Amino acid sequence: MVQKHLTEFSHPKIKPSKENEVKALPLKQTVVKQKKQEAFPPVAPENLPPSYFVSATYDGKTRKALIKLYEPTSGQIYFWYDNTEHKPYCLTNLSPYELEKINCLIQHPGFDHFEIVEKIDPLLDRKVKVTKVIAKDPLAIGGRPRGCIRDIIPEEFPKVSESPISSEQIKVWESKIKYYQSYIYDRNLWPGMIYEVKDGNLVPKSLEDAEEMTKRILGNFKDATSEEKQHIEQWARLLEYPAPKLRRVALDIEVCSPIPTRMPDPRESAYPVVCVSLYSSDGEKRVLILKRQNTREGTERLPADVNLEYFDSEEKLIRAVFDVLWNCPFIITFNGDDFDLRYMAQRAQNLGFGRKDIPIEVGRRVCSLKYGLHIDLYRFFFNRSIQIYAFNNQYKDKKLDDIGKALIEMEKIKVEKSIGELTYTELAKYCLRDAEITFKLTSFEDDLVLKLILVLSRISSMPMEDVSRQGVSRWIRNFMHREHRRKNMLIPNAADILAVKGKTATKAIIKGKKYKGAIVVEPVPGIHFNVAVMDFPSLYPSIIKVWNLGYQSIQCPHAECRSNRVPDTPHWICSKKRALESLLIGSLRDLRVQWYKPKSKDKNLQTKLRNWYSIIQGAVKVILNASYGVFGAESFDLYCPPVAEATAAIGRHSITQIINKTKDLGIQVLYGDTDSVFLKNPSKKQIQKLAQWTELKLKMSLDVDKVYRYAVFSSRKKNYLGVLEDGSVDVKGLTGKKRHIPLLIKKGFNAMKERLAQIETPADFEKAKKDICEIVRNRYLQLKRRDWENLSELAFNVVLGEAPEHYKKITPQHVKAARMLQERGMEIKAGDLIRFVKVVKDPHVKPVELATKSEIDVEKYIAHLRSTFDQVLDALGLDFDEIIGLTKLERFM
């Protein structure tokens, strides 16, 4: 039951307070009224209209799970507290009788009671009886450094037992699952979906349209097993329910620090917050400025719809910002976890704010909000899977400026001066732009980013905040955990999986890796016309599905399955029971390939729906792309290296079978990598035969992915250039496209690429070759003449993988340059992009900022030019030295 004092319902304000606003009259004194603290928390009424489950947490005060519901009509957050008496627990193989002997367990202040439950042990493939140890609060199970129930059981029982039992035989399960996640699984709740509160109870809201659509989608999967259909339906329902408009404010703060090159420390917050911008989804743009001595107003003009608000004290300014944080359901920042929110919370404390007046909960890594949700976009865009698969590597730098440029074509405002030297209006403009970019990163393409987070939250059964901060292995783990609970399966401990089925048997090509990976076919060097690229759509997820791979099914306990072998390995696969991974990943794959992918391109659908489908297929793609890798990742809770090894082995087996078949069919394979084969001038019939054979023999589809008008291969793997029918050019792996090479060389490479795009027939080559020679020669002469506009055209751009001090074994060139910058007082950290040029004098490198034109080592650059072009030139039958006009004798010298 909800406690009485919580049921008194109060209405938080819809809009941020405007009491403090003064429009556009900067120097006029502002009177800030002290705003009364709203009643908190905003408890959901006995009956709440349909609202989205956006977050969940554990409330220490009430000792209950707390669900944050977002009601889209009012744009409010409501708190719903558990009313089912659900309690935290863990499981153990000791009986209650044995457990009762452990005094410090029974007397533990957090201990509640025991229950005996029956579960399926997936490693043994049979039912087992285990004891549920139920606690009063989650910290009693685990979470404190000492004296937790999960540690007490294996540590103390051997001491109290008459027949000594080794502590390895004593097992504790499910003790490391976050309490609110456990609650979500047990109550069968679906984060991201729609709920109502009826008579105080949380009940799912069913939408007719979405349910109908789910049934329709299911109709497309007639061949699936009933188990598969069940999961396809479950996934489809999660993906078909609509997404709400999320009311939000993007926030950015500026701090005036005496050392402009250093980021102010948010754990000290020693310097004043001088400006805060708030850019909101209802169109409101506010800039809150602290009045300071010796600061001029400035001449910049801000757009008419921007509210400039001046404050005569920092405390009043922060209070005005906190008003927004107490009332807005979604706060968007860029690096707010580590800076903006952390800084303000500490600053408020320094200024003497009470704990209750600060709307921010500061954690070790995260800053969350007491009222709404904090989404830190830096954390989301930093996620490699998101960067690569959701945004196709469009941004590389993970800085606001770079991401803004790449995704919404909006840059930060460049300022030369430090924050303290800016005029009020310069500062306002600069700060507002950051908030604007931050906001627009959530609004572009019909709120793509927030919808992506929502969809991922549904798939993984995690709160939106967690999804936006954690990696793909957590998303996958959580939906696996959910399904274990739904099927009454014990969630195994990582150590137990590893002990029973940990060993790999193949030898990796790369030193230090755990097992052998994919095959790369030696390319046939030269120029080839009409090249068809065929590939397996999501090969590894298909293998996991078709071959029933999972930690349960590999090396299963049944003797009769031992003959069901994985090619090229000693592993066998269960033929009696479907593995959860196979079922979940397989059904998700089928749904993407057969429904969401085609629908996202279907011109018959309305744009809005098509966009939604394209977001869904993108979210699912991110998950599928990682679904094999996680099994080989030690950090994954269901880590099972033989599963990853088997997947790769079957991949090698599959592509090898295809290559053998092309020989039967008389098709020449020019190249192939992992899941693809490049076929030289194949006939329609040959392609069809190969596809049919694959479907029949391998139970997987093989599609024509693209057709190159012509492709250029050198003898290097993962290095080629292909011109598509429409004249667009695919460049893969060539140095000319790598991000670290100097612009001057890249420009030459791109000119060559454009020229190659114009070639239609073999006959066109002769003329193109001449033009390409010209391009190369011009760049060569440009270097020889030292004729470049700007030194930055010669800069190599290399990311510092670690902090400069970290390099102990060797000192690479970019680290040398980074250290030179450090000596000049620059702050250099891991992840920074170092720009350096090559010079004649000793360490042979210099940061571009410190170098001059005359010291450039031109011969070095010519060597780079040569190696960049050589990758293409030898296929064209051209020679770099001949092009630049060296005679045979000169070349020899």
Place this chain on the structure above:
DNA sequence: GCGGACTGCTTACCT
């Protein structure tokens, strides 16, 4: 003391 062969480190890429 120097240069070439070799190994290992680092980054950026491909699937």
Place this chain on the structure above:
DNA sequence: ACAGGTAAGCAGTCCGCG
């Protein structure tokens, strides 16, 4: 904290060299 495979460039080491 998803995996392994490949290319390139350079740093550092070892060895031969009367």
